[in-house]
Amino acid sequence: MPLATGAVSEPFFSPDGQWIGFFSLADRKLKKIPVAGGNPVSICDVYSNYPRGASWGDDDYIVFNAFGEPWTTLLRVPAAGGKPEPLSTLNEGEIAHRWPQVLPDAHALLFTAFGTQGGINASNIVVQRLPSGPSKIVLRGAHYARYVRSGHLLYSQGATLFAVRFDINRLEVSGPSVALIQGVMGFDVSGASFFDVTDTGTLVYVPGALIRSDVPMLWMHRDGTTVAMRAVPRDWRDPQFSPDGTRLAFYVDDVLVSTSTTNIPTVAMAPAFVMQANATVTPVMELDYLRVFGYR
Helix, strand or coil: CCCCCCCEEEEEECCCCCEEEEEECCCCEEEEEECCCCCCEEEEECCCCCCCCEEECCCCEEEECCCCCCCECCEEEECCCCCCEECCCCCCCEEEEEEEEECHHHCEEEEEEEECCCHHHHCEEEEEECCCCCEEEEEECCEEEEEECCCEEEEEECCEEEEEEEECCCCEEEEEEEEEEECECEECCCCCECEEECCCCCEEECECCEECCCEEEEEECCCCCEEEEEEEEECEEEEEECCCCCEEEEEECCEEEEEEHHHCCCCCCEECCCCCCCCCCCCEEECCEEECCCCC
16 A cells, blocks of 8 residues: 655655655655555655655654755754754765664764765765764775664675674774675665665665666767767766856766866866855856856
């Protein structure tokens, strides 16, 4: 029996198992609905259609990232409803915090930090003491971690699922990591991995490969012929020309870069500028410089 209809995403349980939280994409809200059935209850607005995880803690707060765009951090909102507040802070070299898990007793938070270069291969598993403690990296080159009450972290590297011992009090890993399953479906750009584990240790996952969006970027001439700007496939997105046509701004692996159109097809890329957290992700050219409006 469906509990909620329409475009929804990222369902998650309350600690007591009586509620399911989810993102309602149609009206861009974070909502909850009783497991026994009933009407959805709005918790807050999210202003995005690309959520990147949510977790309901024992303190009855929900930690989430509703944004698929870079330069976004984790937010915290009462499960009873309210205004979301920033919870994490981007450190130098980071562009997004995603896929949170509030650890038991809500004393700490586990999440994935994505860097400005390298995609998920350069992402890190980070733990932060709550409500406002410092954060630290516990695993490098990993993404989408989940704590298991047996005292382990399960996490992904590409399409392989690993496990490592984790001290819940010291918030540290110990011993070697062990590969559990090869071939767990996931997304290269978002860092999502399709697995979950219950408190009793039952693991569920979707078999498959890492889904990538890497493609070559092409320049089309007036006669319809194309030339590769960069033959190496990358995650190219949101190209925008300057008004005079001499510059092109775009994202590659979540980093905003620009190039002179006179360099095409060689494309000598350079960072357009250093963006601040919470800036919009769509580059907009204005006059002879790049201007970012935002946080939508």
